[in-house]
Amino acid sequence: MRLTTKGRYAVTAMLDLAFHSQKKPVTLTDIATRQTISLSYLEQLFARLRKAGMVTGVRGPGGGYKLSRAAIDINIADIIAAVDEPVDSTKCGGKGDCQEGQPCLTHDLWMGLSDQIRSYLKGISLAEILEREHVTEVAQRQGQHVEHVVNIQKQEELSA
Amino acid sequence: MRLTTKGRYAVTAMLDLAFHSQKKPVTLTDIATRQTISLSYLEQLFARLRKAGMVTGVRGPGGGYKLSRAAIDINIADIIAAVDEPVDSTKCGGKGDCQEGQPCLTHDLWMGLSDQIRSYLKGISLAEILEREHVTEVAQRQGQHVEHVVNIQKQEELSA
């Protein structure tokens, strides 16, 4: 499990999508504008997210992207895994037969830690982040849409 | 908080150091050999770890590196922070005044998540990882100390 800016872009875009695609699909142009990410870079990321089955593209005028599942069923670990190249972090190809068994000692240690982080991020859904952060932070700053937010959360609870 | 191969190398090296520096200092050459990391790369990493006050260098023959504190007082987040360049992940320099307040929405969301990961990793010490992983995995492979392992496992079961 790696945590890079690429993964951050993906999570950021997915959060934006989860927040804005309640009614109609959201265009990548919109996300690119709001999050100041280049459109083509977003296209690359969303191609992977689509292959991973997390988003659905709607073509034609009025189209865009929407989440394939409810926001509560999409976790952070899957988003990051979708856009990241899977790197083989072991030098022995996972066979555990480095010289004298020792070098793989810390490989195992690290991978155990990595798994912990992964399962931790698996336990966090888009919906949870929006719930947790959004209402307190953003609605305050924007000073509006508070009722709207609350309504959306209720809808999500029903569909979950 | 980023999680890259650089951080993994640092954690790996620190785990190796924690494991092998019980009595005398450990040379970077030893770590480089065991973990198949280039010596000079290790030197770069340990220069940062030393500046962060996590390791102490002992010069001269018989010298090497040792932990500055007990392994239980060194956490993973600090190790990664020590070797990583701090990147400003906000486009507005943390001032929160991107256009119309919107772009910083997801910045905040992500940084909240990043803080969660950081505090999670802050709660994991080198000593804990060694305890948790080491005995079961490595000793088995080495084909010795089995009784010792069994005893420790029983202790873990009791404490679990």
Place this chain on the structure above:
DNA sequence: GTAATACTTGACTAAAATACTAGGTTTATT
């Protein structure tokens, strides 16, 4: 059907990070 809008694909690139190489200088032990 045409046009508008959206998504797809592939080639390319500048900049940064990664991992390493080489060569030195101190410092302390023997």
Place this chain on the structure above:
DNA sequence: AATAAACCTAGTATTTTAGTCAAGTATTAC
């Protein structure tokens, strides 16, 4: 003095990141 080790500095090849650019294909409103 010789040696072993940390410590320092600079450079460098490779890979990844974070895009850009160009030319498509697909869908729907009209």
